[in-house]
Amino acid sequence: MKKYLFIALLLFSGSLLAQHIVVDKVVAVVGDNIILKSEIDQQYAQYILQGTKPDPSIKCYLMQTMLSQKLLTKQAAIDSIVVNDEDVDGEVDRRMRTMISRAGGEERLEEFLGRPVILYKDEIRPDIREQLVAQKMQAKITEKVEATPLDVKRFFEAIPKDSLPTYNTEVEVGEIVVYPKLTKAEKETYKDKLEALRLRIKNGDSFATLARLYSQDPGSARDGGELPFFDRHTMAKEFTSWAFKLKPGELSPVFETEFGFHFLEVLERRGENVRARHILIIPDSPPASLERAKVEIDSVYQQVVAKKLDFSNAASLYSGNNDTKYNGGMILNYESANRTTYIPTDKLEPSVFLTVDTMKVGTYSKPDVFTDNRGKKGYRFLYLRSKIPPHTANLEQDLPKIKEAAYEDKINKVISDWFEKRRKATYIKIDKDFYSCDALKDWFTEDMKVTATNND
Known part of the structure; x- marks a missing residue:
């Protein structure tokens, strides 16, 4: 099932990089759609542009990605799924900013492309539109998938005991932040x-x-x-x-x-x-404004420590960080699909880790000055609500993570079954240059499999 996750990740990754190809040919046919050698070469060029080492075998996975995309867009046309121009333009702009950054500036990118950026944006727009349509179609295929408690239990029980994952220390950390208020x-x-x-x-x-x-x-x-x-x-x-x-x-x-x-x-x-x-x-923080912020947070801290004010209520009333104040002050694990409050200690912001590493559960750090990821200075204090030591996965402690894994497994099975049915019902032809690709074996017809075997 992991190959379908790989397809999903590749399918909507970096933009295509156009090159002048003198000789071209059709390397695959999916229904009434074709895939050109130049399209594979374009995506391979993008792979190289990302700073990775040349690896021709990656073309097998690029072909797998494009075959999947063609099947998805074919179904999207039947289901009348479209994307609007604004979404396409926004994605084009986002990808161009990424490419310009990687190339070291717009002029260097234009030298690499051999054409102005504005012309290149027009060239890639149809490809990006197709990718977004495919993404939308895949979302529709999986929109009704859910992991019930029974699904989660069965998924966990099916994992061999000697294969259960182990988790490092995890913590729940809250914060109250006060930024300087300018006069x-x-x-x-x-x-x-x-x-x-x-x-x-x-x-x-x-x-x-x-x-x-x-x-x-x-x-x-x-x-x-x-x-x-x-x-x-x-x-x-x-x-x-x-x-x-x-x-x-x-x-x-x-x-x-x-x-x-x-x-x-x-x-x-x-x-x-x-x-x-x-x-x-972004305004600097004059010493006077920082001093006012320190007085304010010290007052809040004293009330929380003395239990005159609940931490959650204090966060909603006084904290200046909108990402946490409406969540009772708790920092969320954004790498988790469920956005749980449990965060592995190696994923914590370094300054937060250094502080909570010496704290006891249920205690608060003293207010201290800090600089956020936008370069803005302020004061904050932290609350260590809970701490789970390293352990082997179990349903009691790790239900959110196991539910997430069960959901992903179910998603993969749904996508796998969908592609299996569509492949059997669709005319597919792949050029013999790709017959050695293990990643494409599920896409080969019986005739292609025989030819590939004979070539071996």
Whole structure:
């Protein structure tokens, strides 16, 4: 079943890398769709671009991926499954940003491609659309799959006792964070700086150049402040408000979000999706503001330790981290499909691990200054709610993980059965250059298997 997980991962990975191919040929036929040698070569080039060592055998898995994609899109056409232009454009933009970053800049990528980025984006758009349609079709195939308690029990009992996984130490950690709150006078300094940049743009200076020079948004500054298409639910509410209020070409005034101070320009509007660019300034924390934050968190800490205020309630009332405050202050394990609060200690942020490693269950660390992943300073204290020592998997302690594994196993079986039925009902022909691929054996017809055996 693992091969189908591999298909799913490859199917929607990095974008195709176009190259000039002088000689081309059809290397596979799936129903009324064909796969060209150049398409396999394009994906192999992307594999190399990711910094991995050349390995021609990977072409077998690329072919497997494309065969799967063709079957999925064939069914998607029957089921009238489509993707909208905004989703395609957003994915194209996301992948181009990744490729530009890996290439070391837009100019170097264009040298590698042998064409302008804007032309290349148009070339890959149909391929990305097909990938997104296939992804949507696969989601439909598995949308009703669920792991019942009986499924989980049977899955666990089917694992040989000597093959049960072992888990390292896991902990449940909560946090309360207080960020410095600037006074009106302190805020004006940053607003004035942004307003000066905004006026320069209004007077003819390049938005993209100023964004690259001054914006502190690491995700968009290198792209001249440009963001991919987004809807009304993607960005901070203040950002969304201005983005959907303005017409293309209009500049917003300077405004504040939880991330800092911005202004934006709307570039394009397509239905309920907008493409914009912005400049962000993240305010520093003046000593006076940090001192005010320290006084506030010390007060909260004293109330929690004295049991005058429940930790969960304190987090919802005072914590400045929106990722945890609405979860009772508990840090979630985002690598788990169930987003459990149990986190392996080797997955903790290093500074958090160093703190909780010496704590006893049920205790709190003293408030201390820290810097978050956005470079913003604040104060926080941690709460160690529980700690599970290393152990062999069991249903009592590891139900969320075992349920997740049982669900993935069921998903794989559903996908495997779906592909098995569609392969038998679809005309498939694969070029003899791929007959040595073990990864494709399930895709060979009886005639192909005989030919492959004779070639051996």
